[in-house]
Amino acid sequence: MDRNGFFGNWGGAYIPEVLYQTFQELKEEYRRCRKDPEFWQDYLNLMSTYSCRPTPLTYAENLTHHFGGAKIYIKREDLNHTGAHKANNVMGQGLLVKRMGKKRVIAETGAGQHGMATATMAAKFGLDCTIYMGEEDVIRQRPNVFWMEKMGATVVTVKDGSRTLKDAINEAFRDWVTNVDNTHYVFGTACGPAPFPEMVSWFQSIIGIEAAEQIVRYHGKMPEKIYACVGGGSNAMGIFKRFLDETDVELVGVEAGGQGADSGAHAIRLSSPDATPGVAQGYKTMFLQNDDGQMKNTHSVAAGLDYVGVSPILSDLWEKKQVRFESATDDEVIQALDLTMKQEGIIPALESAHAFAGAFREVGQLSPDDAIIINQSGRGDKDIFTIAHAYADPSWKKFIIGRAQEYSK
Amino acid sequence: MDRNGFFGNWGGAYIPEVLYQTFQELKEEYRRCRKDPEFWQDYLNLMSTYSCRPTPLTYAENLTHHFGGAKIYIKREDLNHTGAHKANNVMGQGLLVKRMGKKRVIAETGAGQHGMATATMAAKFGLDCTIYMGEEDVIRQRPNVFWMEKMGATVVTVKDGSRTLKDAINEAFRDWVTNVDNTHYVFGTACGPAPFPEMVSWFQSIIGIEAAEQIVRYHGKMPEKIYACVGGGSNAMGIFKRFLDETDVELVGVEAGGQGADSGAHAIRLSSPDATPGVAQGYKTMFLQNDDGQMKNTHSVAAGLDYVGVSPILSDLWEKKQVRFESATDDEVIQALDLTMKQEGIIPALESAHAFAGAFREVGQLSPDDAIIINQSGRGDKDIFTIAHAYADPSWKKFIIGRAQEYSK
Amino acid sequence: MLLEQQLRNKLQKKDILLMTHIVLGYPSFDVNRQVIRQMVENGVDCIEMQIPFSEPMADGPVILKANQDSLAAGTRVEDCIAFAAEMVSQHDIPFLFMSYYNILFKYGEEAFCKQAADVGIQGFIIPDLPPEMGTSFLALADKYELALILIYAPTSTDERMKELAGHGRGFIYCVARRGVTGKKSEFDQNFDNYLNRCRAATNLPLAVGFGIQSKEDIEALKGKADMAVIGSRTIKLVEKEGAAAVGPFIASLR
Amino acid sequence: MLLEQQLRNKLQKKDILLMTHIVLGYPSFDVNRQVIRQMVENGVDCIEMQIPFSEPMADGPVILKANQDSLAAGTRVEDCIAFAAEMVSQHDIPFLFMSYYNILFKYGEEAFCKQAADVGIQGFIIPDLPPEMGTSFLALADKYELALILIYAPTSTDERMKELAGHGRGFIYCVARRGVTGKKSEFDQNFDNYLNRCRAATNLPLAVGFGIQSKEDIEALKGKADMAVIGSRTIKLVEKEGAAAVGPFIASLR
Ligand SMILES: Cc1ncc(COP(=O)(O)O)c(C=O)c1O
């Protein structure tokens, strides 16, 4: 990151003047933390006692035989407390907030995972907490909303714009400019104004640091390829970062293909021609926008990938061809999910299932002497309503209808 | 365990002759595994790569200050793969099944956690899997049923008797006597005919082994007391076993008080006069039964504790006063759950919340120099329907009704 | 006279004996009465009366449901003993109690044996009480001259059969196949080998139960077994056609 | 003549100037026309015309909704430029474009400056473009003699204000308080201290915006600020009472 927060042509901090000073302080504190080895140690202690880091690297023996190609290893971020990699970022920012002495945190959330993680961190650190969530996501991820509220957070339903992640982000910024003095905005992914992209990636980099050590221990050498789903880009950056200098390791980001690259109903920013450079939500990256610069509606079965922008760091790595980007459609994702559940007894989040789908397409062509790593960013439990829905599971429908009748009495 | 499978006056193997030979083989294989250090090593490897053992021991700083007594540490079995301690037992038996060369597993389940764990193990080990679940529990724990089916298991709804755990067990035995040659019954708790109580406790003992090492590392000495909820007794035995010889550590089992010890609607086997010695489901223990020896209906908000019997090992420890037993009512449990979510950002399963409720009652009287451990046997996500219901959460109801309307179209 | 002797005497006159089964209090003691009368009048040699239990682990759907309905109707253990006394006094064939161990255990092993002996019961069938678990009960049964019938299964090894033979009294109940009561069994070569193993292991009379439904089944057992056991079949019959249908059915079996 | 000079000239005759705000295409360009006419006829000194953007991060509910509705009605950037040309030709006061950076960025910084200059626009207000991010754009604005108005906030340090002053053109837009557009502001002691800091930091005219709603508010600003900015207030007015209500309201402010 250069002094203005750019990665190559991407990033920056396009923020209202009201926030300028806060960002100065945030950048300052962030720099201090990075210089302070104790901070990272505190972070590791927190993550190993409150969450269960290091998360395992699981050898997926059945899937490996199923495809007959490279050995498939799965990095198990789903085993984090709150069920996704989001905890890594949130707990790190929590430590930062304590150092800055702020008493309130706010956050946007798409899948609800980041909201869950933030509400959790707020409860643990005794901070007030408000979560902004697009109306459509509130519906898609109701259980997470319930838990956030039970942990003491206020969940605000955002009814503006497309009523998804990007609108939640705008609303969170509006809160922040209003309450900037006592409030920290816990940005949930490697996007937004500097220093968020780099800071979030730093906290998430624990994934790749562990994975590198684990794969060498189990497999004896570096993997051929690493797959991660890409919404904002935090789990991808988290596992990629450590491997950027390992030039023999191909890094593959899988975006949300929704109903298909040509359908217009997707969230493919880097692996389709639909996106163009733009500036919104405080940073410059490839956005899905029209010729006037108005953001388009995106679509994905996975709420957490349903976003118009992408990490400026990934746009830079994309431009420099250091990361390859692919996409997987909603249907491919459900199939990959199904196969993974039946073969391994593992339930990836719909977001994560994109990485699985991307890997399944290619792993068969690789040599059995090689290995790949799939980053399972989260667990699928949270998605039961979406998944049961996608399967149109009849007994599930019957069950819901029965419950509703009780409640309607 | 003596050669007939007794612990003091409790236990044994009251099994139909058809199963005699299988039990001989099972006991034999179990003995071999216990003698074979490699087996335990394989077990540890599996649990540390497929699940995330060792699970953390979390210092609950806020709860500690809230009660102003001993330091509260939480053993995080909720971070296991599939979300509960059940995985420990199931994966261990899975390794045993592979050694015995059987191709099919069956299991009973109450909360659905053991069914989930068994379905998961079956998927991972490539075994056919049938899960028996009481009709009432199928309703209480629908999401788990959905996932079990998605992982390839057949879930059989048991409509006999009280349509809960004990009836699922009977039905599983009926399957077993029919398919004994190729099938192993993965018993889910430290009950049933020998060698199950001891074998399940052995696999679960990994909890206490880790906890002892962790508490000494963090707290510098052994804890004053350890709390665990008691359904069949496996998570309790799992954390207690290692501490049985530590005579200064008080072990406290918390049973399901349901609507109160005097209400008749509870599942208190050891801490109320309602239970009497009996023999059912293949073993001798304290059962909730009438004067004729007919089993009573039990009640608990937590499906996993809603059971007429209890581990014969615990009955023995109870008789010998090595473990103290308490109970917590449904209401106390919901309160403890609420407090834990808000204070620590941790969501215990309803079963586990009994242990929290039991500990919260007493911890205030202990010295801040001392520590207690609460065994969080599982996570509460699976209970969203029950918990949202218990809170009578209006937006949840609205959401369910909305979904139902979609499905009714 | 001990149960075994009684059966041997009967075997002087018949090439195979017939044991039937009822669940006490299902559908009612009244119907039990009629059914038992019909059984006796049509030449049944021995009747096992099942005291219902809430957890009939070894029983299939038919008997399971009978157990539950009987209990739901309020059947108590005392009622069963009283009814047994009545039957014994009225019918001159051996009656056995079949139940699960908890019923006896809860009643008190000795108290139960004493009661059973007093009312003239000849023995017990307890599917969940292998001899290892029943040491004290075996002794008491002998003391009160009650036969604790032990069970052979196709999965029992020769060694195990010998061991059981040592503890068994009255006769050995040979379970025809794996599984629970009620389903049809195949009386094939494997079955014959199994019965031969049983015969080789004990001198006690052999009864064969589980899934015997017809004259053919019983014919197939002649010369191989001493007694055929009819279980669920009559219960289903009573459910469908009432008590009156039992007599003709029993008659049709020989 | 440059914007700053124009304002200074007006300040010869008035003790405080008035700048108003409209969202282009909301509720329609027609209504925009009427509203602007009423504003000019009632002595407004400067008008900022907001080109709608789908992500108006710094705007409150009222202007946010106006942005969305305008876009939903199909407003394009070209329409806004054409409309601006029409207004400039009809009314003899300075017009500014207000928008978010992406609109200009996507159009092309130079292309946009050129267009704006051609149609006679005097400057820009871009809340999400701090000078650090706008180096190239600042240069282009100067080249085309367009004033890029910079913003002060109560959170800006003196040092920061000085820095901004160096880059600012036309006037400085002083945000009256933390938060987004639309809410009422308190013009208390703190506020005065803030304005004093602003004044000390720059020689450019000072405009004060955010939450100015009444004659009193404007009175309170006299002597402290050079220009008062009326934003959401008139949009709400038009929504409630129609374009015709704007004239009287503006008149009532002085
Ligand atoms: C489980 C999971 N994976 C992935 C994502 C996408 O975010 P990112 O690309 O920042 O990892 C989300 C976002 O909510 C998520 O919940």
Ligand SMILES: Cc1ncc(COP(=O)(O)O)c(C=O)c1O
């Ligand atoms: C989370 C959890 N805790 C506790 C229990 C009770 O079982 P046990 O007493 O064997 O630990 C269950 C049973 O399903 C469970 O799911």
